[in-house]
Amino acid sequence: MNKPVPVTDWVHDFDHTDPRWTENPFPIWDELRNACPVVHTNRFLGVYLPTTYEAVKQVAYDTEHFSSRRIIVRNVRPEETQSAPPITSDPPAHKPAKQLLLPPFTPDAMKKLEPRVREICNELIDAFIDEPRVDAAARYTRHIPVRAIAHMLGIPEKDSDLFIKWIHEILEVGITDDSVLMRAIHEMAAYFSGHIEARRKNPTDDLITTLMNAKDKEGKPLSDIHVLGTLRLLLIAGIDTTWSAIGASLWHLAKTPADRERLVAEPGLIPTAVEEFLRAYSPVTMAREVMKETTVAGCPVKPGNMVLLSFPAANRDPAMFPDADKVIIDRKENRHAAFGLGIHRCVGSNLARMEMTVAIQEWLKRIPDFQLDPAGVVKWSEGTVRGPRQLPVLLGKGA
Amino acid sequence: MPGKLKIHVDQDKCQGHSRCKSLAPELFELDEFGNAHEIGDGTVPEGLEDKAYLAKSNCPELAIEIVEE
Numbered sequence: 380m381n382k383p384v385p386v387t388d389w390v391h392d393f394d395h396t397d398p399r400w401t402e403n404p405f406p407i408w409d410e411l412r413n414a415c416p417v418v419h420t421n422r423f424l425g426v427y428l429p430t431t432y433e434a435v436k437q438v439a440y441d442t443e444h445f446s447s448r449r450i451i452v453r454n455v456r457p458e459e460t461q462s463a464p465p466i467t468s469d470p471p472a473h474k475p476a477k478q479l480l481l482p483p484f485t486p487d488a489m490k491k492l493e494p495r496v497r498e499i500c501n502e503l504i505d506a507f508i509d510e511p512r513v514d515a516a517a518r519y520t521r522h523i524p525v526r527a528i529a530h531m532l533g534i535p536e537k538d539s540d541l542f543i544k545w546i547h548e549i550l551e552v553g554i555t556d557d558s559v560l561m562r563a564i565h566e567m568a569a570y571f572s573g574h575i576e577a578r579r580k581n582p583t584d585d586l587i588t589t590l591m592n593a594k595d596k597e598g599k600p601l602s603d604i605h606v607l608g609t610l611r612l613l614l615i616a617g618i619d620t621t622w623s624a625i626g627a628s629l630w631h632l633a634k635t636p637a638d639r640e641r642l643v644a645e646p647g648l649i650p651t652a653v654e655e656f657l658r659a660y661s662p663v664t665m666a667r668e669v670m671k672e673t674t675v676a677g678c679p680v681k682p683g684n685m686v687l688l689s690f691p692a693a694n695r696d697p698a699m700f701p702d703a704d705k706v707i708i709d710r711k712e713n714r715h716a717a718f719g720l721g722i723h724r725c726v727g728s729n730l731a732r733m734e735m736t737v738a739i740q741e742w743l744k745r746i747p748d749f750q751l752d753p754a755g756v757v758k759w760s761e762g763t764v765r766g767p768r769q770l771p772v773l774l775g776k777g778a
Numbered sequence: 779m780p781g782k783l784k785i786h787v788d789q790d791k792c793q794g795h796s797r798c799k800s801l802a803p804e805l806f807e808l809d810e811f812g813n814a815h816e817i818g819d820g821t822v823p824e825g826l827e828d829k830a831y832l833a834k835s836n837c838p839e840l841a842i843e844i845v846e847e
Contacts, residue, residue, distance in 0.1 A: 481794065481811040485796075485808060486812065650800065714837065714838045714840075724793040
C-alpha cells in the first residue's frame with residue numbers, strides 16, 4: 380500500500396486522513412470554509428466537502444441527488460455495497476427500516492437502560508480510582524457504549540473487546556485495506572448468525588429478538604441479511620461514536636478547570652454542557668454519493684464523486700453559531716447537527732445523550748479533580764469518527 | 779401584556795431529535811417513534827413562554843412554530 384502524499388494545498392487537495400487533520404482539524408476547516416462553501420479533492424476517487432452549516436444541511440436534506448448507499452469514503456469503490464439499513468437506505472426503503480428501530484431508542488426506553496449504564500460507569504471507576512494516573516480512554520470511555528449496546532442487544536458484555544476490534548478494522552484500517560474490512564464483516568456476520576440461530580429456538584427479550592420479529596409492510600419478516608446489516612449498524616454506530624463523544628468531553632474538562640469546577644458545583648447544567656460538547660467536538664462525519672449533477676451552495680457537484688458530510692465542520696460555522704470556536708457550556712441556543720439533519724437523524728441520539736450525561740455525572744461525582752497528564756500523549760482516532768483513543772489523566776487534587 | 783402563545787410541531791419537519799421534550803416537557807410529548815407533538819392544542823400556559831422559545835431555538839430541524847394570539 381502506498382503512503383498518501385502529504386497535503387500542501389488543503390483547499391484543492393484535502394485529505395481527511397492526514398495526521399494534521401486527525402490531530403487538529405479546526406483551523407483546516409476554517410481555512411476551507413473561508414475559501415469556499417464546497418471544496419473538492421481528487422483523493423479517494425473524488426470527494427466534495429461542504430464546509431458551511433447551510434451547505435451541509437442542503438446535502439443532508441437532498442436525498443434525490445445524494446444517496447446513502449455508501450457512507451464511508453474509501454480508496455476503493457466496489458460495485459457491491461455492504462448494506463446496513465436504515466443508514467445505507469434511501470427513500471422509499473428508508474422509512475420502514477428506520478421506523479422499526481425508533482421505538483427501542485426513545486428517551487423513555489433509554490430511562491430503563493440508564494441504571495445499568497450508571498453501574499457500568501461505577502464498575503469501571505472502581506477499578507482505577509486508587510491509581511494516580513489513568514488512560515481515561517482505555518479504562519473508561521471505550522467500555523461504556525459497547526457494554527450498553529451489548530446489554531440492549533442481549534449479547535454478553537464480556538464480548539466487548541471483540542466488537543471493539545471489528546469496529547477498528549471496519550472504520551479505521553478498512554478505509555485503505557479491503558481485506559481487513561471484509562474479514563471483519565464476515566467475522567461479525569458469523570458471530571451474529573449464531574445469536575440469531577439461538578433465538579429461533581429460545582426467543583429472548585432483547586433488541587435482536589425484536590428485529591427478528593419485525594415485519595415489513597407486506598407483513599413478511601425481515602430477511603436475515605437485513606437483520607445482520609442492522610445489527611452491524613447498531614454495533615458500529617453505537618460504539619466508536621459515543622466513546623469519542625464521552626472522551627472528547629472528558630478531554631475538555633481535564634484541560635478546562637473553570638468548566639470542570641462549574642459542572643461539579645452545578646450538576647444540573649451537565650445536560651446543557653453535553654449539547655455544547657456535542658457541537659464543539661462532534662465525532663461523526665457521514666458521507667453521501669452524488670447520483671445526479673446539481674449545485675450545493677452555488678457550487679456544481681458531479682456524479683461519481685463522494686461527499687464528506689462533515690457535521691463537525693458545520694457545527695463550527697460562525698455564520699450559524701456565535702463564537703463557534705469557543706466552548707460555552709451554558710450556550711442557550713444550540714441547533715447543532717451532531718446527530719445529523721433530516722431523515723437520517725441518528726437513531727441512537729437519545730442513547731448517546733444518556734450515556735454522555737451519565738458518564739460525565741458519575742466521573743465528576745467521584746473524580747471532581749483531574750487534569751491531562753503532562754507526561755502522556757493524547758491520541759485521536761483516524762477516519763470519520765473523531766475522538767481521543769488515548770487520554771492520559773492525573774487523578775486527584777495533588778495531581 | 780403580550781398575548782398568549784401557541785406552539786405547533788410541523789410533522790413533516792420533526793425528525794425526533796427530542797430536544798424540545800427535554801427542554802420543555804410541560805409543552806411537548808413524544809409518540810412511540812420519538813417524534814414530538816405539542817401537548818393539547820399547543821397553548822402555552824403562563825410562565826412557560828421562555829421554555830417555548832428555548833425549545834424552538836434548539837430544534838435542529840426548525841420544526842417548531844410559535845404564534846402569538
